Amino acid sequence: MAWVRGEPLRVLTVCGVGMGSSLILKMTAEKALAELGIPARVEHADLGSARGAGADVILAQGLHTSELTGTAPLVVPVTNFLDVAGLKETLSRRFREQGWLT
Amino acid sequence: MEFLRQLLTWIANNLFNQVAILIGLIVLVGTAIQRKRFEEVFAAAIRATLGVLILFIGIDVFVGGLLSFQTIVGSAFNLMPPKATKTLADFLGTHGGSIALIITIGFLIHVILVRLLPFLRYVYLTGHLMFWISVIVAAALIESFPRMGPTALVLWGSVIVAVYWSLQPLYIARAMRKVIGSDEWGYGHTSSAACYLAATLGGAVGSKDKHDTEKLKLPQRLAFFKDVNVSTAVIIGVIMLLAAAFADKTLLAEQAKKFSATVDPWVWAVLVGLRFAAGIAILLFGVRMFLAEIVPAFKGISDKLIPGSRPALDVPTVFPFAPTAVMVGFLASTVTFLILMLVFGAAGWFTLVPPMIMLFFPGGGAGVFGNAFGGWRGAMLGGVINGLFLAIGQATVWGMLSNTAPELATLGDPDWYILVWLIKLVTAPFAGP
Numbered sequence: 398m399a400w401v402r403g404e405p406l407r408v409l410t411v412c413g414v415g416m417g418s419s420l421i422l423k424m425t426a427e428k429a430l431a432e433l434g435i436p437a438r439v440e441h442a443d444l445g446s447a448r449g450a451g452a453d454v455i456l457a458q459g460l461h462t463s464e465l466t467g468t469a470p471l472v473v474p475v476t477n478f479l480d481v482a483g484l485k486e487t488l489s490r491r492f493r494e495q496g497w498l499t
Numbered sequence: 500m501e502f503l504r505q506l507l508t509w510i511a512n513n514l515f516n517q518v519a520i521l522i523g524l525i526v527l528v529g530t531a532i533q534r535k536r537f538e539e540v541f542a543a544a545i546r547a548t549l550g551v552l553i554l555f556i557g558i559d560v561f562v563g564g565l566l567s568f569q570t571i572v573g574s575a576f577n578l579m580p581p582k583a584t585k586t587l588a589d590f591l592g593t594h595g596g597s598i599a600l601i602i603t604i605g606f607l608i609h610v611i612l613v614r615l616l617p618f619l620r621y622v623y624l625t626g627h628l629m630f631w632i633s634v635i636v637a638a639a640l641i642e643s644f645p646r647m648g649p650t651a652l653v654l655w656g657s658v659i660v661a662v663y664w665s666l667q668p669l670y671i672a673r674a675m676r677k678v679i680g681s682d683e684w685g686y687g688h689t690s691s692a693a694c695y696l697a698a699t700l701g702g703a704v705g706s707k708d709k710h711d712t713e714k715l716k717l718p719q720r721l722a723f724f725k726d727v728n729v730s731t732a733v734i735i736g737v738i739m740l741l742a743a744a745f746a747d748k749t750l751l752a753e754q755a756k757k758f759s760a761t762v763d764p765w766v767w768a769v770l771v772g773l774r775f776a777a778g779i780a781i782l783l784f785g786v787r788m789f790l791a792e793i794v795p796a797f798k799g800i801s802d803k804l805i806p807g808s809r810p811a812l813d814v815p816t817v818f819p820f821a822p823t824a825v826m827v828g829f830l831a832s833t834v835t836f837l838i839l840m841l842v843f844g845a846a847g848w849f850t851l852v853p854p855m856i857m858l859f860f861p862g863g864g865a866g867v868f869g870n871a872f873g874g875w876r877g878a879m880l881g882g883v884i885n886g887l888f889l890a891i892g893q894a895t896v897w898g899m900l901s902n903t904a905p906e907l908a909t910l911g912d913p914d915w916y917i918l919v920w921l922i923k924l925v926t927a928p929f930a931g932p
Contacts, residue, residue, distance in 0.1 A: 413727060414856065416627045416787045417813025420794050441791065443783070444726050458815060460822040464722065476819040478812065479684055 402497045406430070406437035409452035409469070411461060415443030418458075422478045426456055429484040435492070456484075471495060515649070518595025519555075522789055523548035525603050529796030543792045550788025551595075557785055558588045561778030562906055567754055567771045568735060569850050575745035576844035581897050583905040590904035594637055597649045601633040601656035606797055608661035614805050616665075621672070621685035621811040622801040623664035626790040627783075628689050628813075631907075632915065633660055638903040639919045643926035645902070663918065667691050668811035674698035678817050678871045687811025689914035690861030693885040697828075697869035700884075701877025710874025712824040712866070721826060724859070728780050731855040734833075736772025738840075738853065743768040779856070814864040821867045824878040828866015831882025832858040832889070839890035849894035852909045861885045861912050885913065892916030899923055 410426055412419035419441035430437040442450060444461060452469045455462075459474040466472055471491055477483060492498035514520055526547040530540045569580040591598070606629065613619045623629065636659050640652060647655075668675075668685035671694060675686040678698075686694070724730045743751055743765060755767035762770070801808060818825050836858055840851040865881030873880065889911070896919050897908040907915070 412813075412815050413725065413860065414783050414787075416783065416790060417625050418815040420626065420791060421624065421810070421812055421816070424795060424798065441787075443728075443787075445728050445780070458819045460815075460818050460825065461725065464725070477683070478816050479810070 399499050400435050400497065401499055406435060406454060406497075407452045408437050408439040408454045408456065409447055409450050410439065410441045411444060411447045411455055411457040411465065412441075413444060413461070415441055415446065418478055419443075422456055422475060425479055425481055425484060429481045429488060432481070433485055433489060435488075435498075454488075511649075515596040515600070516593075518591060518599050519548045519551035521596050521599045522551050522793075525599060526789070526792045526796065529793065529800075533796060533799050547789040547792040550785045550790075550792075552785070553788060554782055554785030555588060555591065557778050557780070557782030558591070558906075559778070560774060561782055562586055562588065564735070564771050564775030564778050565852060565906060565909060567758075568739060568775060568852055570754060571739060571746045571751060571768065571771075572742040572844070572852075573850040574747045574750050575742040576847070576850065578844065578847060578850050581850060581901075581905065583897075583901050585901070585903055585905070587904040587906040590638060590641075591634070594641065594649075594652070594903075597652045597656065598630075598633050598637050600653045601637060601660060602629050602793075604653060605629075605633060605657040605660035605664070606800075608657055609664045610801050610804055612661060612665050613801075613808060619665050619669060620809055621665075621668035621687070622805065622808045623668060623687045624794060624798060624801075624810045625687040625813045626794040626797070627786050628687070628912075629660070629664070630786060630790070631910070632663060632689060632918070634904070635907055635911070635915050636660055636663075636918060636922065638900050638907060639922040640926075641903050642900060643922065643930040659918075659922070663914075664811075667914065671695050671698075674868055674871070675817075678868055679820055682809065684809055684816065685811035686814075686817065688814040688861070688864060689912035690814060690864045690885065692913040692917055693861055693865040693881060693888055694868040696884050697865040697877060697881025698872050700880060701869040701871070701873030703873070704880050705873035705876030707871060707874050707877075710876050712821055712827050712870045712875045712878050715823050715827075715875060717823055717826050721830070724826075724829070727856045727859055728776050730859065731779060732773050732776035734772075734853050734855055735775045736769050739768040739771050740765065814860050817864060817867045821870045821878075824866040824870035824875070825863035826866070827875055827878040828864070828869065828882035828885065829859045829862040831866070831879045832862030832886040833882075835883045835886025836890050839886065843890065843894060849897070851890055851893055854889060854893070854909055854911075857889055857910070857912055858886070861889075888913035888916060895920070 410419040410422040423441040454471045455469040462474045523544040527544040530543045573580045751764045755764040843849045862882045862885045865885045866878040869877030869881030893908045897905045
């Protein structure tokens with residue numbers, strides 16, 4: 398498994414007002430990406446700011462992903478905000494589909 | 500000795516009384532003990548300090564919109580706007596340092612309680628509510644004991660918030676397990692009273708199997724309400740326009756003129772809604788900025804001291820389990836609140852301000868809990884309960900906090916009001932001038 402994108406990944410975790418659950422999801426995502434060995438910078442935000450943020454990957458719960466489609470190349474719905482192993486699996490599958498991970 | 504006294508006074512006035520600097524220092528220590536690199540520690544402290552300053556600017560804009568709203572809507576009902584001798588910004592200016600210490604010491608007491616009493620199980624990690632609950636508890640204490648010194652305030656405040664953070668996730672844990680189907684995390688949100696009632700009463704009005712919200716289809720058009728900035732601007736703006744039609748026209752013109760000499764009063768009414776929403780957005784941006792530094796430090800401390808403890812998390816962590824119930828609860832809350840707004844206004848009781856964020860998040864949460872026990876009927880009941888809490892809470896707590904930070908009444912969740920009511924009730928026999 399090799400990471401083929403050059404620059405670090407810009408990841409944004411999003412929730413309604415960008416304070417509570419997106420911050421918890423940020424910590425989970427940082428752990429998952431570090432364990433996958435993928436260089437990334439993770440930030441968190443609310444729905445409104447997420448639109449102009451120019452992230453590579455957006456993580457949010459399914460309630461919000463429909464509004465976020467198109468704001469980043471990859472928009473991934475997350476159900477369990479603490480599940481590092483599950484997020485690792487989903488992310489590596491989605492990254493492979495994008496051709497970022499070979 | 501004299502020098503020492505002067506030094507301590509200087510530290511008290513310039514570090515402990517300046518909430519922005521104190522929060523910066525707390526973050527500095529919090530990140531330093533995680534052995535981060537110097538430049539990271541420094542940047543984190545600066546970001547947290549800026550966050551507090553931005554919060555203050557947001558409060559100014561928000562309170563400006565709030566006052567205009569209360570004046571015009573009040574006038575439409577022939578009511579005087581609710582009275583306030585102090586504002587939230589004044590209160591954070593005078594007592595902000597104590598509040599920062601209440602969050603920090605309260606969290607440490609909470610962690611020690613959970614470490615010593617394993618049945619408590621959950622570590623509260625919903626940062627913005629740790630901030631707001633500390634503010635509201637401090638305000639309620641100062642209302643009862645205006646001359647309480649900072650040491651007593653910090654001590655009593657820390658103990659009260661620590662007990663709340665320890666017990667709240669625990670009493671709702673049984674319902675929470677049914678909602679998320681596991682015990683992986685707890686519910687740490689100040690809507691717990693509405694959620695608990697929705698879960699307890701939900702089963703009496705419907706059944707999850709027969710009336711599951713997730714079998715319903717709601718119109719897609721409602722989706723834009725999920726963006727709380729948009730829904731706040733729209734609802735406050737529309738009510739302003741309606742109220743402007745019934746308000747005293749001289750008053751309306753005067754208020755609009757204060758904002759700009761040339762603006763049309765109707766356009767001003769719309770602008771009030773937009774400024775109100777913008778103020779809340781700035782305020783939340785500031786809170787988000789300092790929380791982003793504090794919460795990971797808190798999580799680091801609790802992971803180290805209580806390995807294997809479960810976190811109690813913010814309300815949106817239950818939303819994925821029933822997204823439609825969120826919308827049902829939110830809509831039921833909003834309709835209930837708007838009806839009560841008319842009733843309270845017509846009866847001459849109080850000019851209520853619709854708090855869209857509190858109608859969405861606690862309303863949505865109560866919807867999810869209600870649905871888990873009583874399907875869409877339970878979800879709707881949960882929303883109605885939340886709407887009742889928010890209307891009655893705002894109308895009663897505004898007056899109870901009018902000498903400290905009355906605006907808190909318009910930003911509150913059900914548990915905030917219950918805490919203020921309880922503190923008022925318990926301290927009533929001892930309260931001093």
